[in-house]
Amino acid sequence: MPDNKIHIYLMPGMAANPSIFDGLSLSPDIFETHTLEWFVPDRNMSFESYAKKMCDNILHEHPVLLGVSFGGMLVQEMARHIKTHKVIAVSTVKTKDELPKRMIFAKYTKVHKLLPTGLVNNVELLAKYAFGETATKRLDLYKKYLSVRDKQYIDWSIDHIVNWSQTQPPKNLVHIHGEKDAVFPMANIKNCITVKNGTHTMIIHRAKWFNENLPSIILE
Numbered sequence: 001m002p003d004n005k006i007h008i009y010l011m012p013g014m015a016a017n018p019s020i021f022d023g024l025s026l027s028p029d030i031f032e033t034h035t036l037e038w039f040v041p042d043r044n045m046s047f048e049s050y051a052k053k054m055c056d057n058i059l060h061e062h063p064v065l066l067g068v069s070f071g072g073m074l075v076q077e078m079a080r081h082i083k084t085h086k087v088i089a090v091s092t093v094k095t096k097d098e099l100p101k102r103m104i105f106a107k108y109t110k111v112h113k114l115l116p117t118g119l120v121n122n123v124e125l126l127a128k129y130a131f132g133e134t135a136t137k138r139l140d141l142y143k144k145y146l147s148v149r150d151k152q153y154i155d156w157s158i159d160h161i162v163n164w165s166q167t168q169p170p171k172n173l174v175h176i177h178g179e180k181d182a183v184f185p186m187a188n189i190k191n192c193i194t195v196k197n198g199t200h201t202m203i204i205h206r207a208k209w210f211n212e213n214l215p216s217i218i219l220e
Contacts, residue, residue, distance in 0.1 A: 023207025
């Protein structure tokens with residue numbers, strides 16, 4: 001029997017687990033949330049193939065897909081393969097043109113392949129990649145959030161971020177971006193809902209904003 005609820009699937013950012021969404025609290029009468037988790041890709045797996053495989057975890061028709069950072073890119077790719085009610089991209093980019101210059105530089109120089117990703121158990125380094133900030137103040141917190149530390153997964157993720165080629169976002173996309181995002185600077189971002197003083201980790205640190213604003217964003 002249909003339950004008439006709006007099902008929201010939550011996709012965390014690179015290397016992060018679903019605990020980044022612990023602060024989200026939406027009315028259970030209207031919404032039901034489900035979390036998605038990263039898996040280690042097969043060798044040379046395309047982003048499209050990965051997205052298709054992730055779609056196997058979507059068990060409801062016309063869901064809302066909400067993704068953060070690299071997870072925001074992934075849900076946009078997933079939306080090519082399933083019908084969605086809405087796609088919400090948080091702290092991410094909608095097209096390759098919104099990528100920062102350093103990532104475009106990495107694409108052409110392959111400098112990202114020289115990153116010391118073998119040190120993925122160094123949480124400070126991983127936080128710099130994933131969150132764009134130095135983790136020393138919040139090290140224990142980041143140990144909790146950043147649990148996907150497989151080198152093959154990290155290499156694959158960074159490669160697909162810098163080589164992202166999307167030129168047209170999904171039609172039903174809503175982009176939410178923090179004005180102080182250090183990973184994807186606001187200067188490159190167009191047509192988004194701006195969160196004042198929001199950083200790349202605002203899904204964690206500004207959960208109250210999302211609890212107050214997501215319902216109307218989803219329902220409008």
